Amino acid sequence: MDMENIRQVLEDAAQIFLSAANTITNERRREAEKVFLQFRRSQFSLDLYRYLIEHSSSSYVVYQTLTALREGIVKEWSSLDDALKEQVVQYLLSYVYTHYSTLSGHVREQALQILVVINKRRKAQRAQIAKNGFTVSLALSNLLQSANNQEFQFGLTLLNAFINEYSFSNGKQFEDFNNNKQKRELL
Template sequence: MSHQQAISELEAAAQIIMAPPNLVSNEQRHSAETIFLNFRKSKRPYEICRQILEQSQNQYVMFEAAEVLKEAIIREWSFLVASDRASLRQYLMQYITTHQVPHYVQDRILQVISIMIKRASIDDQGRERGTILQEVENLIMNAEPDKKLLGCNIITNLMQEYASTVKSTDVGLPWEIHFRAKKQFESTDLKRVFQFCVYLLSEVVKNDSSYTPIMVQLTRHLLQITERVLTWGYVSPINILFFCFI
């Protein structure tokens, strides 16, 4: 089956799943659910997921494509070559900054990106993460208002993947590796995020003009990120003292 045929099958199945119960039979719904269950088990689904994100207008299918990407990245990370990882991560970053997609689809894509950044940081000690944070900072500083909010959402999702909470994704790593990655993030880029947010908030305070609705939203996001840093559950108490002398 070609990718185009597979996408058409997924879209038809999505219509059945989302249809009112009185319009479809149990057998039809079960068959549609089986199609998506099989899709979630796909090996190396990266190309078909890209095509779905680019071509499909069905929001349910788009969300499922993002979910399949997440599961595949977790399952197949060790088998992907570095260039393929980088290509996929760059594509997803480009996609969310150039496409208008439903909020829940965007959130799942941001989660995939954050998982990829975290996994890469285990091998490169956060080098790629630092580069991406620079891109995000530039986005927040220089882009149009909606992209500024997107930049804040990227930071929020990235912090979530390094946090030790029930919302953190199980990326198939032993806890000792997760904590090592978390500690490395705390000692470098968490401080960077804090300083960046404090700088932007100070600029907001200096602005005496009335605040636009988008500026109010941006300020709220920055305050939420800053609060997360200040209430962060640190691996090492030394990092807490480190922040006290910023």
């Protein structure tokens, strides 16, 4: 199936999945959900993900594509070469920055989350990046030092994604974290 057909199948499934409960049967909704589950389990393909992100008119399809990209990166991390990882970083930084004001919040956050996950994985394995290599941390630093307000705002959003990932990745649920925080504040 070519990329355009995949896009159309996903957009049709999104339309069904997001329809009001009284307008669609549970069976059709489950079938639509199954389409997305199969898509997320499919072979990692950066070209397909880029195509869907750039050509889909459904923010739900873009979100699911970013979810598949994130899951693929995590699952196939050791088999992906550094150049491909760097392509993902450059693409997502450019995409989110270029479309920052028009992206829905959940799509923007998912894209930024991928950047943070890549950065975190690189740090965890202490990957050697070439001297001219580009890192998400370097991009964050440059954005936060920018005199351009739009770049600075983008940097703050990326920083927030970093804080969220590093704050809640120790296995504790968000509720547990807040409960412990409240207990500490009472002391």
